[in-house]
Amino acid sequence: MELIPMEYYLVVSSIMFFAGIYGFITRKNLIAVLISVELVLTSTDINFAVFNRFLFPGHLEGMFFTLFSIGISAAETAVAIAIIINIYRNIKNVEVRNLKKLKD
Template sequence: MIQLNYMLIISAVMMFAGIFGFLTRRSTLAILLSIELMLNATDLNFAVFNRMLYPGGHEGYFFALFSIAITAAESAIAIAIMINVYRQLKDISVGKLEKMKF
């Protein structure tokens, strides 16, 4: 049986890879992908805690399910907004989203 620690290390690595990507990527789509990575890390966390520590209930699994569904809705809105940005700017890199600052 794989130990809890390894699972948590994987999810933590995913989480921080996502944060790193969020801070360093230049394209908004890649940023969105990084955020998805972070959200997947949390889903993994919920499932692992439920399976390994609290096998009596299903709260963690259900939370992961709901979170996946809500994440999908978020991505849909985010991509729709990015299409709108692309229509006006012909570009979706964050370097160009700079009309308003300071």
């Protein structure tokens, strides 16, 4: 069976990565910002898995890294959501533009 070439996967992961960066900069809602960060983290998981499968199939280093990275990003999201909920309790919304008490 013909495999999908590696470049196609890398294009997908790169698009996800830059979409995540774009979203992080432009989104107006904290949850949306968090989702963008998750896009960045997930794109790296694809990268690891693809490099492992196509270039270095002898070892499983990339796959393990993917597993750890998924776990850690889940933890990170949990904490981030907890903090966002705390913000909601304090100022009753989660818009980025209302987080302006700390500035020069």
